[in-house]
Amino acid sequence: MSQPRVIIVGGGFAGLAAAKALRKTPAKIILIDRTNHHLFQPLLYQVATSVLTPSQIATPIRGILRNQKNTTVIMGEVTGVDKDQKYVIASDADRQNVPIAYDYLILATGAGHSYFGHNEFAEYAPGLKSLADSEAARNKILQAFELAEAEEDPARHQDLLTFVLVGAGPTGVEMAGALAILVRTTLKSDFRRIDPTSARIVLVDMAPKVLGPFSENLSKAAKQRLEKLGVEVRLGHSVDHIDAEGVVIAGERIPCKTVIWTAGVAPSPAGKWLNAETDRAGRVRIQEDLTVPGHSEIFVVGDTASLDQNGKPLPGVAQVAMQQGRYAGELIHSRILGSPPPHAFSYFDKGSMAVVGKGFAVLQSGKVQVSGFGAWLTWAAVHLQFLATSSLRLSVFLQWTWTYVTGQRGDRLIVNHQGSDVAKPTSDSPVRATLAGR
Numbered sequence: 001m002s003q004p005r006v007i008i009v010g011g012g013f014a015g016l017a018a019a020k021a022l023r024k025t026p027a028k029i030i031l032i033d034r035t036n037h038h039l040f041q042p043l044l045y046q047v048a049t050s051v052l053t054p055s056q057i058a059t060p061i062r063g064i065l066r067n068q069k070n071t072t073v074i075m076g077e078v079t080g081v082d083k084d085q086k087y088v089i090a091s092d093a094d095r096q097n098v099p100i101a102y103d104y105l106i107l108a109t110g111a112g113h114s115y116f117g118h119n120e121f122a123e124y125a126p127g128l129k130s131l132a133d134s135e136a137a138r139n140k141i142l143q144a145f146e147l148a149e150a151e152e153d154p155a156r157h158q159d160l161l162t163f164v165l166v167g168a169g170p171t172g173v174e175m176a177g178a179l180a181i182l183v184r185t186t187l188k189s190d191f192r193r194i195d196p197t198s199a200r201i202v203l204v205d206m207a208p209k210v211l212g213p214f215s216e217n218l219s220k221a222a223k224q225r226l227e228k229l230g231v232e233v234r235l236g237h238s239v240d241h242i243d244a245e246g247v248v249i250a251g252e253r254i255p256c257k258t259v260i261w262t263a264g265v266a267p268s269p270a271g272k273w274l275n276a277e278t279d280r281a282g283r284v285r286i287q288e289d290l291t292v293p294g295h296s297e298i299f300v301v302g303d304t305a306s307l308d309q310n311g312k313p314l315p316g317v318a319q320v321a322m323q324q325g326r327y328a329g330e331l332i333h334s335r336i337l338g339s340p341p342p343h344a345f346s347y348f349d350k351g352s353m354a355v356v357g358k359g360f361a362v363l364q365s366g367k368v369q370v371s372g373f374g375a376w377l378t379w380a381a382v383h384l385q386f387l388a389t390s391s392l393r394l395s396v397f398l399q400w401t402w403t404y405v406t407g408q409r410g411d412r413l414i415v416n417h418q419g420s421d422v423a424k425p426t427s428d429s430p431v432r433a434t435l436a437g438r
């Protein structure tokens with residue numbers, strides 16, 4: 001008899017946990033991801049702010065699963081699901097719309113950016129979701145300093161050296177803190193015409209506090225820390241407008257050339273593929289066993305799923321994704337072997353953490369609420385533990401230690417993936433002005 005086939009779409013936290021839970025299952029597992037790597041998204045901001053290199057936060061999925069003989073990894077993009085005929089439709093660079101049949105399906109496609117109905121902001125305020133996004137943000141930030149150094153008119157320096165981050169959740173707060181450290185320490189002595197420490201960093205959110213899910217005390221501690229690092233925190237106002245010249249907040253224009261979107265996330269289109277019920281954010285409503293109502297063979301897990309526990313929706317965080325992925329894998333394993341299924345899924349919340357600059361973090365776990373250096377050490381240990389391979393753990397540990405002691409960063413390169421790395425002066429660029437002035 002042929003073995004059942006399990007298709008997992010997505011090799012993020014949820015998909016990878018599902019695949020690992022199925023390692024001993026007598027089944028053919030096919031994991032499809034549109035990238036070839038598993039990405040540790042919580043450290044994306046460290047690539048954007050030059051602490052780590054892209055290869056320190058991402059690992060080839062194929063490499064992670066190389067010893068798992070029942071699992072095949074395919075790099076391709078899933079564009080639809082036929083839940084009646086039981087196949088997914090996938091495309092790769094070579095072939096389009098190939099149907100791949102399944103007996104069990106796990107959709108773990110994560111989330112994308114949400115501009116809250118203002119998709120026109122995307123052009124000027126890129127988000128932070130993929131490795132390419134983090135490299136683009138790093139290029140943009142470093143380029144702003146290069147442009148300012150080349151600019152002879154000091155009146156333009158302030159616009160070039162103003163950075164606005166939209167969204168004061170964990171990503172925005174961590175990014176603002178890391179950016180402040182970058183400009184106040186690492187870049188401090190590297191320029192001659194400009195003073196990097198004069199850079200203005202503005203963190204904006206329509207919420208009344210930073211780090212929404214954290215307690216009032218920790219939120220206050222994080223805000224105070226940011227302000228100590230020189231970050232301007234603007235709360236209670238949404239961004240009205242973003243264009244090439246800056247942002248408008250509560251009617252006030254802040255001229256700037258660099259805006260990074262660290263706010264809302266939108267789920268992947270899994271709900272549309274399945275024509276299933278979704279929550280207001282578009283995440284697929286799933287049952288206690290993580291399956292889609294009416295389809296016990298289809299599981300939706302991680303950021304693209306919506307499940308309430310104790311009357312509240314589970315948050316879109318890595319722990320939820322990993323625990324759900326593992327559960328879906330274990331349930332499928334038990335069904336294939338005919339063994340008793342695990343109890344209904346129950347999320348075990350280990351707590352939340354956020355770093356605010358060098359050597360300072362906030363940590364909330366049950367009744368425990370701490371901030372400071374101890375919380376930062378815990379944050380570092382936990383993040384190292386969850387990196388995908390031992391070599392990454394060692395490499396990131398050494399880089400963090402080096403950066404902590406010397407202030408030097410891992411990757412301060414501006415890489416132009418579109419073409420030549422040589423700057424091409426345009427008629428009004430500061431580079432042309434500088435060259436002409438020589």
Ligand SMILES: Cc1cc2nc3c(=O)[nH]c(=O)nc-3n(C[C@H](O)[C@H](O)[C@H](O)COP(=O)(O)OP(=O)(O)OC[C@H]3O[C@@H](n4cnc5c(N)ncnc54)[C@H](O)[C@@H]3O)c2cc1C
Binds near residue numbers: 014037317
């Ligand atoms: C900048 C940032 C910082 C974060 N910080 C934290 C943090 O500090 N702590 C925390 O707990 N959580 C954090 N999160 C959230 C956490 O990363 C997510 O909750 C987690 O990644 C969700 O896992 P997932 O497997 O559902 O999705 P993902 O990890 O996003 O994985 C989805 C996978 O599906 C693939 N995929 C998507 N669509 C398709 C398709 N159509 N076809 C094929 N493949 C597809 C993608 O390539 C990706 O590999 C952060 C997220 C971001 C963006």
